[in-house]
Amino acid sequence: MCIKHGYFRGEKCECGNYGRFVLDETRVTKLGKMVSGALRHFPHELGLKMNEQGWVDANQLISALEGKYRWFHREHLFALIESDVKGRYELSGEKIRARYAHSVNVDLDFPANKLPELYYGTTMEEAGRVMEVGLKPVGQRYVHLSTSFEEAIRVAKFRTDQPVIIIIDAQKAQSSGIKMMKVNDQICLSESIPPAFLEIIS
Ligand SMILES: [Zn+2]
Known part of the structure; x- marks a missing residue:
């Protein structure tokens, strides 16, 4: 925790300060898995009530985490969220939610996408299938699309050495009633x- 810049991951803040120690790596990972799991996949297992937009009461989550981990303190939750570089979570007043990757049936209310085209990076095999049956969320509430070609490549490289990129005519899709959110x-x-x-770029 840096007094000037808030919570950070690793040894030092961007500014070079060592700051105050909050939580070790192992516990950050453990807590992160539990929090993302609770907010994306199994809120009910922790006794959390989730509304349609994916929000849960932060204090309810804190109580649940206190019950799970003896070492847990509420500050740890806020440190985890604030220092998350991928922006997985959103905090609003006393409510908290995951921003993406839900498998629970939420109806998220982020702003509509404004980009004309979006991208989906995948393997050769999946690309062929997608071009036949369309892009469908598998085990997830929504399909996750990339905002740029480069980002789609980056994401797909976790799965394959030879990414295939599918370009999505977002404007047409959205005007036909398909909901896409930034x-x-x-x-x-x-x-x-x-x-x-959909179209494969090569
Ligand atoms: Zn700093």
């Missing part, structure tokens, strides 16, 4: 997209 600068969430709006 979550952050890298990610857009979408409902299923039929092949008519």
Whole structure:
């Protein structure tokens, strides 16, 4: 914790300050898995009530985490959220939610996508299938799209050495009624997209 810049990960803050120690790496990982799991996949297992937009009461989550980990203190939750470089979580007043990657049936309310085109990076095999049946969320509430070609490549490289990029005509898809939302600068969430709006770039 840096007095000037808030919570950070690693040994030093960007400014070079060592700051005050809050939580060790192992516990950050453990807590992160539990919090993202609770907010994306199993709120009910922790006794959390989640509304349609994915929000849960932060104090309810804190109580649940206190019950799980003896070492847990509420500050740890806020440190985890604030220092998350991927922006996985959103805090609003006393409420908290995951911004993406839900498998629970939420109806998120992020702003509509404004980019004309979006991208989906995948393997050769999956690309072929997607061009036949469309892009559908598998085990997830929404399809996760990239906002740029480069980002789609980066994401796909976790799965394959030879990424195939599918370009999505977002404007056409959205005007046909498909909901697409901007979550952050890298990610857009979408409902299923039929092949008519998809094209493989090569
Ligand atoms: Zn700092």
